[in-house]
Structure formats: structure tokens, C-alpha cells
Amino acid sequence: MQATDPASGASAVPEAAAPAAARPALDDLTLVARAQDGDVHSFAELARRHQDALFRVAVRVLGHRADAEDALQEALIDAWRKIGTFRGDAAFSTWMYRIVTNRCTALMRRKRPTVPLPDDDAAGAMLVAGSGSPERAAEVDAELAALSRALADLPGDQRTCWVLRELEGLGYAEISHITGASETAVRGRLHRARTALAERMRAWR
Amino acid sequence: MAVEQVEPLACGRDAADVWDHAEAGTLDEHELGCPHCRSARADHDRLGGLVTRMAAEPLRPPPSVLEQVLGAVVADLRPHELLALGPDTWLGRPTAEAALRHVVDSMGGLRARHCRIEQRRPAEPGAAPVWVRMTVTARFGVDLASVTARVRQMVISAGERTLGVPIAGVDIHVEDLWDDTAETRR
Amino acid sequence: MTTRLRVSDLSLARVAAYRARSVPGVEMLVGDVAQTLLGLAAEWLPREPVPAELRSQGVIATVHGSEAEVRVTVAVRFGTECAALAARVRAEVSEEIAATTGLVPRVRVTIAEIALPD
Numbered sequence: 352m353q354a355t356d357p358a359s360g361a362s363a364v365p366e367a368a369a370p371a372a373a374r375p376a377l378d379d380l381t382l383v384a385r386a387q388d389g390d391v392h393s394f395a396e397l398a399r400r401h402q403d404a405l406f407r408v409a410v411r412v413l414g415h416r417a418d419a420e421d422a423l424q425e426a427l428i429d430a431w432r433k434i435g436t437f438r439g440d441a442a443f444s445t446w447m448y449r450i451v452t453n454r455c456t457a458l459m460r461r462k463r464p465t466v467p468l469p470d471d472d473a474a475g476a477m478l479v480a481g482s483g484s485p486e487r488a489a490e491v492d493a494e495l496a497a498l499s500r501a502l503a504d505l506p507g508d509q510r511t512c513w514v515l516r517e518l519e520g521l522g523y524a525e526i527s528h529i530t531g532a533s534e535t536a537v538r539g540r541l542h543r544a545r546t547a548l549a550e551r552m553r554a555w556r
Numbered sequence: 557m558a559v560e561q562v563e564p565l566a567c568g569r570d571a572a573d574v575w576d577h578a579e580a581g582t583l584d585e586h587e588l589g590c591p592h593c594r595s596a597r598a599d600h601d602r603l604g605g606l607v608t609r610m611a612a613e614p615l616r617p618p619p620s621v622l623e624q625v626l627g628a629v630v631a632d633l634r635p636h637e638l639l640a641l642g643p644d645t646w647l648g649r650p651t652a653e654a655a656l657r658h659v660v661d662s663m664g665g666l667r668a669r670h671c672r673i674e675q676r677r678p679a680e681p682g683a684a685p686v687w688v689r690m691t692v693t694a695r696f697g698v699d700l701a702s703v704t705a706r707v708r709q710m711v712i713s714a715g716e717r718t719l720g721v722p723i724a725g726v727d728i729h730v731e732d733l734w735d736d737t738a739e740t741r742r
Numbered sequence: 743m744t745t746r747l748r749v750s751d752l753s754l755a756r757v758a759a760y761r762a763r764s765v766p767g768v769e770m771l772v773g774d775v776a777q778t779l780l781g782l783a784a785e786w787l788p789r790e791p792v793p794a795e796l797r798s799q800g801v802i803a804t805v806h807g808s809e810a811e812v813r814v815t816v817a818v819r820f821g822t823e824c825a826a827l828a829a830r831v832r833a834e835v836s837e838e839i840a841a842t843t844g845l846v847p848r849v850r851v852t853i854a855e856i857a858l859p860d
Contacts, residue, residue: 391813392804395626406617417677420621424635427625495613498606518611542562542572549599552606623850630802630813631772631854638852645828646852655820655856683825720825 379443386434394434398427401444404519405451411514412455414503422458426451441528448521449529452511459507494555501551505544512537513544565592575600620678639675641720642682649673652719656688659714660707665695669731675721685724688715693732704728749810749843755803758812758849761838762801767827771800772815772854810845817855824853 377396385393405426409419429450437446502510508530515526526541527534562572567590574593577583578600587593624635627646631638637649657668669691678684688711694700708726715723762768800815814835818827828851839847 391626391629391802394629395622398622398625402617402622403615406621407615410615420617420677421636423617424621424625427622428628428635431625431629492609494606495609498603498610517607520611538572539562542575545575545603546571546599549603552602553599626813627850627852630800631815631852633854641825641828641853644848644850645825645832646850647824647828648852648854651854651856652824654858658820658858718821718823720823720828 380439383434383437383439383443386431387437394431397443398430401447402427404444405447408448408514408519409451409455411502411518412452412507412511413458414499418458418462422451422454426454429454445525445528448515448519448525449531452515452529455511456507494552497555498548498552501548501555504551505547508532509540509544509547512540513548516541517545565596567592569593571596579604639673639686639719639721640678640683647719647721652721655719656690656711656714659710660690660692663703663707663710665698665703666707667693667734669693683721685722686715687725687727688723689727689729691729691731693734694730696733696735700730704730747844749805749845751803751805754805754810754812754839754843754845755801757838757842758803758814758835759801761835762814762816762831762851765827765831765834767818767822768831769817769819769855769857772817805845808844808846810839810843810847812839812847812849813852814849815852815854817857818853820856820858822856824856828853 377393379397379400382393382397386397402423406419406423409422409426410416413419413422426447430447437443502513505513511530512526512532515521515529516523521529523534523537526532526537530537532540562570565571565574567586569587569590569592574583574587574596577587578597583597587597621635623644624638624646627633627638628635631646631648633648633650638646639649639652641647653671653673656673657671660666660668660671670689672689673686674689675686676684690707690711692707694703707728711726711728712723715721715726759771762771802813804811812835814831816828816831818824832849832851835851836847836849839845839849
């Protein structure tokens with residue numbers, strides 16, 4: 352440990368380190384490189400940066416907060432374990448979106464709820480996926496709740512494309528990278544999703 | 557059955573394009589006037605504000621997600637392999653399961669096969685109760701009802717005292733029986 | 743007139759490891775040489791070579807300004823009261839960090855291994 356004591360007569364050594372707030376943030380690629388070397392803290396910083404976006408996608412695609420939390424956890428640890436395979440040919444965010452989307456797809460295939468899922472977290476719980484399930488919308492906005500229900504009724508691949516485009520604002524090329532579907536397929540799914548949702552909301556009024 | 561191409565509108569335009577143009581504010585003269593294009597635009601308008609509201613909804617993961625991921629990283633486990641013992645304290649699930657199997661093995665007449673500990677996501681940081689499901693094999697002649705009851709008691713006691721997690725329930729499933737005298741031990 | 747004390751991640755880790763190891767019931771600290779390095783924040787401290795023996799000591803530590811973030815992974819013997827032990831390690835390591843370095847501690851403890859009798 353290093354200590355500077357002004358009483359010793361030595362001139363006060365100015366802090367060599369900038370205060371935490373003034374330190375420039377490291378870019379993703381630098382953090383990835385360090386994480387690839389095994390630096391847990393760089394990985395933690397990457398996770399902190401990207402987790403909100405990844406969580407949003409998981410919640411909207413899965414329709415259930417607790418499932419989304421599980422998907423996010425598993426996606427983050429997958430990212431840690433295979434961080435060595437990230438080559439930098441796509442953005443790190445794209446790479447992460449792909450991991451979480453794949454997790455969501457796998458989860459949707461495994462669970463096909465025909466009975467309502469028990470809802471543990473009352474506060475802030477989102478809609479439970481699957482028809483006939485009790486809804487727990489945290490927001491009072493009934494119209495938004497109706498859209499959520501309509502979204503939950505879309506086929507998984509349409510819902511995924513829709514969420515990535517409409518809620519995350521991603522371009523067709525990026526969505527194609529993330530889902531592994533061609534841009535044409537992405538356009539088609541997106542269009543079908545939009546039309547179906549518009550139809551449902553037309554009927555809702 | 558997936559038809560990936562978007563069917564053209566009656567006027568020949570691509571409905572997906574019309575939608576994207578409506579979104580970007582780049583509708584051309586035809587799209588603005590044509591009645592076929594108009595219905596595609598109407599669909600877009602109907603959803604527009606609503607989608608913006610949905611996109612603006614704050615959705616944040618709880619801090620426990622990252623906690624558990626990093627806890628798993630440093631202990632070289634998967635996040636679902638951590639049991640919460642209390643605030644900022646964790647126990648590896650595989651090792652806890654091995655400990656409970658050991659408890660069963662040390663009782664006469666029983667061998668543990670599988671042990672599965674499940675913990676619901678805790679509401680606040682801290683220990684949430686766990687369910688223990690065990691499959692065991694027993695020696696022929698043993699009073700299954702009483703031995704199962706004893707095992708259940710021992711597992712609860714071990715879980716609560718030694719591991720330090722509240723036990724919500726214990727399921728013991730006797731899967732098979734073995735005989736000391738014959739070569740039936742697997 | 744204040745004395746400014748600057749603590750490196752490495753020093754923090756040594757403090758934490760020393761105290762954690764001394765808690766009765768802690769069999770050893772658990773680490774994986776390949777997977778874990780001390781998180782050295784090279785952008786504000788000179789890069790210090792991490793001694794091999796510290797890499798495998800099951801402690802990951804970082805200083806953020808006036809806060810100390812520490813993760814300790816331990817192994818215990820069967821029969822140890824795990825929840826109580828983990829809480830004790832957490833409390834004692836926190837206490838040691840606060841007293842020795844003056845930093846505000848955030849300590850997380852994982853029991854990764856319960857060693858069974860042979």
C-alpha cells in the first residue's frame with residue numbers, strides 16, 4: 352500500500368489516479384479483450400452496459416419477467432464462457448443480442464404453457480405468455496396491456512423480429528445476423544407481425 | 557408453410573415498404589394518394605403511438621441477476637447452481653446436493669441416488685426456502701415408511717443446521733431395493 | 743491535513759485473503775488459475791504483475807474510488823454451518839478491509855465446495 356504523508360516534509364504527491372468519475376469509459380472492444388484474458392471486472396462492466404437492452408428483449412419475447420431473468424442470467428454466463436469466440440466481426444451488442452435471442456427461442460420451445468404459470472413476483476410482473484393465463488400488468492394502461500397480449504399470441508419468430516425492430520430499433524441486417532434468418536425472411540416476419548398486431552388493435556377499440 | 561415474401565398490394569407496391577416509408581416519413585406521392593397504400597398506412601398509424609409507448613417503458617433487470625452471474629463466474633458454476641444463503645452469501649448447489657446425499661448414505665440401509673435442491677428466486681436478497689427431492693435405494697427388509705420418515709427428518713435437520721437454508725419440503729422416492737446377500741448391488 | 747492512502751487491487755486482495763483464511767471453518771480459498779485474474783484497473787494504476795500464488799487464492803478484488811469490491815470463494819468441511827460461516831467470513835473480511843484500508847467494503851462470499859469425509 353502506498354501512503355503520502357505531508358507531515359514528512361515531502362511535497363504532496365498529486366493523485367496519480369483521476370477520480371473515478373473523470374476516468375474515460377473504456378470502449379466495448381477493450382473490455383472484451385480484457386474479459387478474454389480472464390478479467391472478471393471488465394466482463395462485469397460489459398454486462399452492466401448491455402443488460403438493460405438484453406432484459407427488455409427477453410421480457411417482450413418471453414412475456415414473463417421471471418423467465419426473462421433466467422434467460423438473461425444464462426445468456427450472460429454463456430457470454431462469459433465463450434467470450435474467446437467473439438471475433439469482432441459484428442458489434443458486441445449484436446453478439447449479445449444473438450445469445451439472448453437464442454436462449455429465448457430455446458426456452459419457448461421447451462415450455463409451451465397450456466396452464467397458467469404460477470406468478471411469484473406480483474410487483475412489476477409482466478404478462479404471462481400463453482392464452483388463457485391471468486394477466487398481471489403493472490401498468491394501468493389498458494391499451495398497452497392489450498398490445499402485450501396480442502404480442503404474446505404471435506408466433507415466436509415473428510415476435511422476435513418485431514421486438515428487435517420496433518422496440519430496439521435495429522436494422523434488417525442486424526436482425527438477420529441476430530436471428531440467423533435472411534433479410535427477406537426478417538422483412539416477411541416483421542410485416543406479418545405488424546399486420547396481425549394492427550388487426551388486433553383495430554378489433555380492440 | 558412459412559411464406560417469407562410479402563404479397564404485393566393491389567396497386568403493385570410492397571406493403572412492407574409502404575409501412576417502412578410511413579415510419580421514416582418518406583412516403584412518395586403514390587403512397588400518399590393510393591387507397592391500397594392508405595390501408596397499409598392506416599395500420600401503421602394505428603400502432604405508431606402505442607409502440608412508442610411500449611418502447612419507452614422502463615424495464616430493468618433486478619441487481620440480483622448480475623450478482624448471481626458474477627457469483628457463478630468466480631465460483632465457476634452456472635447461475636442457477638448457486639443457492640442464496642443470505643445477503644451476499646451463496647452456496648454451490650452441486651456441493652450442497654452432494655452433502656445431502658452423504659447424509660443419506662450415512663444412514664444404515666439406504667443409498668442416495670439423485671438429489672436435487674431447488675430454490676425459488678428470493679424476493680429480497682437473502683435465503684429463500686428450498687425443496688429437496690431425493691431418490692434412494694433401500695435394503696430389503698427395511699421398514700420403508702419409517703426409514704423414509706427418518707431420512708426426511710435428517711435431511712431437514714442437515715439442510716437447516718448444516719447448510720443453513722430453510723427447507724420448505726423434502727420428497728423421498730424409493731427407486732429400488734437391494735439385497736446384501738445376493739449380487740444385486742449395482 | 744489529510745493523509746491520502748491509495749490501495750491497489752492487489753493489496754486489497756491480500757488483505758481479504760489473509761482474513762478470510764483465518765476464519766475458523768474456512769478450509770481453503772478456492773480459485774481457478776485459468777479462469778480468474780485479479781481485476782487490475784490498469785487505466786488508473788500501473789499494471790502490477792499478479793503473483794501466481796495469489797491468482798489461485800479465490801479472491802477477486804477491485805478498488806473503485808473509496809469502495810472496495812471483493813469476492814471470496816471458499817471451501818469448507820462437511821458439518822460446518824454454511825450460512826453462518828459465510829456470513830462470518832463476509833463480516834470479518836469487511837471489518838478487516840475497513841480497518842486496514844479505510845475503504846468502504848462490499849464483500850460477497852461463495853461456498854463452492856463442501857469437502858466430504860472419505
